[in-house]
Amino acid sequence: MPISKEEVTKIATLSNLALTAEETGSFSVQLAAIVEYIDQLSEVDISNVQPWKHRSAGEAPTSYASREDRVEPSLGTGIALANAPDPDAGHFAVPKVIGG
Amino acid sequence: MNLTIDELHKLYASGDAKPSEITQAVLDRIEQTNDRLNTFLTINKEAALHRAAEADADIKDAVQTKPLAGIPVAVKDNMCTTGIRTTCGSRILGNYIPPYTATAVAKLEAAGAILVGKTNLDEFAMGSSNENSAFGPVRNPVNEGYVPGGSSGGSAVAVAADLSSVSLGSDTGGSIRQPASFCGVVGMKPTYGRVSRYGLVAFASSLDQIGPFGKNVKDVARTLGVIAGRDRYDSTSSNEVVPDYVNALTGDVKGLRIGVPPECFGEGLDAEVKTSVEAAIKKLEERGAEVVEITLPHSKYVVAVYYLIATAEASSNLARFDGVRYGFRAEEARTLSEMYKQSRDQGFGAEVKRRIMLGTFALSSGYYDAYYEKAQRVRQMLCNDFAEAFQKCDLIATPTAPTPAFKLGEKVNDPLAMYLDDIFTVTINLVGVPAISVPCGVSSNGLPIGLQLIGNHFDEARILNAAYAHEN
Numbered sequence: 001m002p003i004s005k006e007e008v009t010k011i012a013t014l015s016n017l018a019l020t021a022e023e024t025g026s027f028s029v030q031l032a033a034i035v036e037y038i039d040q041l042s043e044v045d046i047s048n049v050q051p052w053k054h055r056s057a058g059e060a061p062t063s064y065a066s067r068e069d070r071v072e073p074s075l076g077t078g079i080a081l082a083n084a085p086d087p088d089a090g091h092f093a094v095p096k097v098i099g100g
Numbered sequence: 101m102n103l104t105i106d107e108l109h110k111l112y113a114s115g116d117a118k119p120s121e122i123t124q125a126v127l128d129r130i131e132q133t134n135d136r137l138n139t140f141l142t143i144n145k146e147a148a149l150h151r152a153a154e155a156d157a158d159i160k161d162a163v164q165t166k167p168l169a170g171i172p173v174a175v176k177d178n179m180c181t182t183g184i185r186t187t188c189g190s191r192i193l194g195n196y197i198p199p200y201t202a203t204a205v206a207k208l209e210a211a212g213a214i215l216v217g218k219t220n221l222d223e224f225a226m227g228s229s230n231e232n233s234a235f236g237p238v239r240n241p242v243n244e245g246y247v248p249g250g251s252s253g254g255s256a257v258a259v260a261a262d263l264s265s266v267s268l269g270s271d272t273g274g275s276i277r278q279p280a281s282f283c284g285v286v287g288m289k290p291t292y293g294r295v296s297r298y299g300l301v302a303f304a305s306s307l308d309q310i311g312p313f314g315k316n317v318k319d320v321a322r323t324l325g326v327i328a329g330r331d332r333y334d335s336t337s338s339n340e341v342v343p344d345y346v347n348a349l350t351g352d353v354k355g356l357r358i359g360v361p362p363e364c365f366g367e368g369l370d371a372e373v374k375t376s377v378e379a380a381i382k383k384l385e386e387r388g389a390e391v392v393e394i395t396l397p398h399s400k401y402v403v404a405v406y407y408l409i410a411t412a413e414a415s416s417n418l419a420r421f422d423g424v425r426y427g428f429r430a431e432e433a434r435t436l437s438e439m440y441k442q443s444r445d446q447g448f449g450a451e452v453k454r455r456i457m458l459g460t461f462a463l464s465s466g467y468y469d470a471y472y473e474k475a476q477r478v479r480q481m482l483c484n485d486f487a488e489a490f491q492k493c494d495l496i497a498t499p500t501a502p503t504p505a506f507k508l509g510e511k512v513n514d515p516l517a518m519y520l521d522d523i524f525t526v527t528i529n530l531v532g533v534p535a536i537s538v539p540c541g542v543s544s545n546g547l548p549i550g551l552q553l554i555g556n557h558f559d560e561a562r563i564l565n566a567a568y569a570h571e572n
Contacts, residue, residue: 023450034458
């Protein structure tokens with residue numbers, strides 16, 4: 001299946017990526033080749049099988065454990081903000097939201 | 101320099117060496133080789149020497165009580181380490197210093213290990229050659245013109261080049277086993293849920309699993325025993341009892357039924373790899389194992405299924421990198437929306453963007469049923485195939501990779517060709533079972549070849565024992 005540049009641009013928007021024109025061109029070609037390969041799945045008869053569902057450790061005994069909902073010590077504002085590109089007075093500062 | 105755990109513990113027990121001496125020697129070797137091999141992204145020099153000096157005092161006793169006492173270890177740089185930079189091989193996390201430590205790493209340290217550094221990888225563990233790192237490729241120490249495999253290339257090289265005794269990697273579609281095969285070391289992907297993923301930066305959450313590399317099967321068994329087990333911080337980690345993997349290494353394979361699927365020995369398999377793997381299976385047969393033919397009828401589709409599911413999960417997991425809470429932020433953006441898009445475009449490398457795009461496509465309206473959901477159905481068929489195969493056999497033997505290591509740059513412009521190299525490894529993650537790669541030969545130009553042994557869920561001990569029988 002060919003993937004047009006318009007389609008690539010749409011997927012990039014959904015992916016929150018601002019691609020350059022060069023990237024849009026190369027992804028269009030590369031994704032098309034990959035999707036063409038993936039399209040061989042269309043020959044598989046899937047009528048008698050349910051989609052796989054996430055279980056811990058495949059078929060083996062599961063261990064989805066729920067725990068008591070209890071408050072525990074957490075990082076705290078100082079540590080949580082230590083890696084932030086723009087920490088500001090105990091918050092994560094970001095550029096203008098409205099109109100953006 | 102022989103850095104196997106038994107050898108080091110013998111030296112420590114006799115007083116012939118101390119952890120500080122071994123650690124210094126390992127750090128010297130890392131410094132001498134890192135410009136060339138590019139194995140480590142961060143060398144943990146001061147902290148390692150400090151910890152080693154502390155270990156010196158009671159090392160004779162510690163070797164009796166702590167399985168990794170005084171053992172130099174390396175960890176793939178997608179596992180969080182408090183206070184030590186964790187980059188995931190990406191520009192977007194180039195300066196990230198985690199406020200917590202991954203459970204698997206904490207368990208290594210609690211067992212006495214000394215962390216010498218964080219190893220290079222394909223960006224966010226996405227790649228099969230280690231050429232996708234934002235910090236440059238790793239070179240294969242066997243032949244520096246060749247790739248070490250990926251994505252845990254640095255962790256494989258750390259062990260292969262004697263820059264650590266054992267190391268940790270992560271395996272989402274073969275990222276431990278394939279580099280182990282390419283570098284001539286042992287590497288294991290445990291059962292999904294066997295090892296906690298807490299602190300492992302997520303790529304594809306239903307497939308990711310941490311596992312060990314070692315020079316030999318025994319070191320891998322010992323390290324797995326240390327990192328395995330339930331963790332309250334990872335709800336998918338299993339309560340299944342952790343057996344003594346080292347004790348399981350008897351070398352006795354009499355009556356063991358080894359399934360050989362013809363689908364993994366056909367077209368596209370390098371002739372020398374085929375010969376070596378068949379000889380390895382024959383060797384196990386001579387030791388009393390029984391070879392049975394099995395079939396994995398949907399093998400043809402595994403790469404397609406894997407690259408839909410892994411990328412779909414990645415597109416969701418990597419949405420968190422947006423320049424707000426940590427990591428790189430594009431400076432010039434004027435609005436929030438521009439800031440997200442520009443930070444991600446400048447912060448991620450080409451392969452990561454390609455996979456995010458493919459995953460977003462597979463999940464997008466109009467394509468979800470035809471791609472993502474269909475892949476999940478075929479994934480269930482693969483699980484059924486394996487369940488049926490394990491009715492007839494105890495282990496399955498295949499090559500780890502269709503070829504030995506390829507040249508640096510050879511496949512870098514052809515992503516699909518690179519993906520097709522994962523044909524024997526990705527299924528194991530889709531089904532959630534454990535598998536090991538052990539060296540089983542060398543090609544005519546001197547490159548290592550790996551045998552993959554696959555077991556049923558939580559059957560690591562049986563895999564390790566068969567690998568041990570092959571090794572000895």
